[in-house]
Amino acid sequence: MRGFASRAIHGQPPFKRDVHGALRFPVYDSAAFEVGSSRELELAFTGRKPSHSYTRITNPTVEEFEQKVRLLTGSFAVVAVASGMAAITETVLALCESGSNIVTSPYLFGNTTSLFESTLKRWGLEVRKASMADPSSLEGVIDDKTRMVFLEIISNPQMEVADISEICRVAKQKNVPVVLDGTLSTPYIFRSKEAGVAVEIISSTKYMSGGATSTGGLIIDNGTFNWKQHPAVADDALKVGPAAFATRLRREIHRNLGSCLAPHNAWLQSLGLETLALRMEKSCTNALEVATFLESSLQILHVNYSGLTSSPFHATALAQFGKRFGGLLTFELSSKEECFNLMDSLKMIKRATNLNDNKTLILHPASTIFCDYNAKEREEMLVNDRMIRLSVGIEDVQDIIDDLKQGLEKL
CATH class of the missing domain: 3.90.1150.10 (Aspartate Aminotransferase, domain 1)
Known part of the structure; x- marks a missing residue:
């Protein structure tokens, strides 16, 4: 496999060639897309045939960005959204329900803390704290209502660095996925899949955008967690297997929240990936x-x-x-x-x-x-x-x- 920088610039063979020979994938600034027949439109909306129909759900330029990130991370699926906070929100809503809990660090970015302890707590989500510097502390906090363990790769601004592999090991014993905010490391520094992380979240506004040109967020399903073991998506897993989490995002959470990444922002962030x-x-x-x-x-x-x-x-x-x-x-x-x-x-x-x-x-x-x-x-x-x-x-x-x-x- 080619190196990180080469893949970020060229992708992997076989290469797609633009109809006009353009070296840069175009920006599809269009809300809607026409298909060949009524039947094809039905198949697109029911998810039985891959097709772009409406940019709030999918868009060619956004998809190109997602595929680049998937290639660089070696992940199973990637969903790009409007911001890093949107990525965290969609992930929590996809994996949690009223009465369930998440286990997280006392040291988080201020807005993330506010999302968990103010916004989502009012909807019935319990937030439990554990020391990520001591992975064994997770064992006494996780129970059958725990839907995820959430932490930052480097806590902002406390600068705590946890042993991610050890946290994943403890969480795996409890059949709970680890959701990691990898914004400060990016896939260039840290390969979350190799550590056992189930879902990595990145604010692509930051390092990935190439100089703060645009806001964006990424939800990266590494394909390391058996979604049949997760109460929120177990039914989906019986139907679509490993694609359960990504399918729930695409078919429900992402579609219903409307926090889609603008095509032009996706284009800017694809360009940012190259450097x-x-x-x-x-x-x-x-x-x-x-x-x-x-x-x-x-x-x-x-x-x-x-x-x-x-x-x-x-x-x-x-x-x-x-x-x-x-x-x-x-x-x-x-x-x-x-x-x-x-x-x-x-x-x-x-x-x-x-x-x-x-x-x-x-x-x-x-x-x-x-x-x-x-x-x-x-x-x-x-x-x-x-x-x-x-x-x-x-x-x-x-x-x-x-x-x-x-x-x-x-x-």
């Missing part, structure tokens, strides 16, 4: 150098980055990711005021949310993406007023360090 390997390499290399610089600075109280040997997660990250530790890090100053002063003094680094915009982005998590939580709740989530999050871009690394240096000198 993913290059950009991830640069971002990871830059992040390690920046983290090393920050750790040596007297004004910095603490740096959280698994690439540093001082990180409690360094050994786990090294085993899972090799020498690529991602492009996100956090560090702490003495106060919120110092954090704001540093951020306001920067000249190149941008004060903005998002991860990997090609540009380096800086954020104060407690006052932004965790602003809906009180001080006690933030403390429990390890998000304090002294924390700064830095998404390291692909600029010349010395320019990033010089900008931070001149800002720190003004404190």
Whole structure:
């Protein structure tokens, strides 16, 4: 099989040739598609014949993007949606019902926590917390109502790195699928299928889009879980076998929610895939150098980055990711005021949310993406007023360090 970058650019033989010889797959900006007969339209709507009929359900440009991701991940099926949050929502609604529970980490992205504990809890979903740093803790939390174990590959912004293979091993003993948010690693750094992950979710808005050109999300069924063992899709599995989860998404959840990926966004993200390997390499290399610089600075109280040997997660990250530790890090100053002063003094680094915009982005998590939580709740989530999050871009690394240096000198 060809390498990651070659597959991202060329795909795998046999290659499809555009009727006009275009090297870039076209954008099908059309809501509806005509078929040859009434009978064919019936077959398309009943799922008995693959065919595009309406973009809310499927679209040729979106399908091209999905197939590229499927090739790069070696997965069974991929469904592309409007955002990373849409991907998480669709997955939960496909696998859970009122009265069931999910087991997750206390350390999650703020919006994900809000989705689980506010939005979906009101509809009867129970959220249970367990330490992902201690996979054995899952055993006492999972029961016959547990429908999934959910965690982030690198928790944002706490930077915890769990042993994914061990978590999958424990969950498999309980016949519960592991759903992993792999946004911060991407398939270039971490092969979730090989670790035993059932479903990987990615916000393709981030690293995959090629520079924050568009929003998007991916639901990746790795084909590692026997869906006949899952109460929510067991009936579907009797009919369509391994395609049960993907079929439930396509035929019900995705279709009914309407959170479809725009064709133009799919086209932009297909283009972004072609440079993913290059950009991830640069971002990871830059992040390690920046983290090393920050750790040596007297004004910095603490740096959280698994690439540093001082990180409690360094050994786990090294085993899972090799020498690529991602492009996100956090560090702490003495106060919120110092954090704001540093951020306001920067000249190149941008004060903005998002991860990997090609540009380096800086954020104060407690006052932004965790602003809906009180001080006690933030403390429990390890998000304090002294924390700064830095998404390291692909600029010349010395320019990033010089900008931070001149800002720190003004404190």
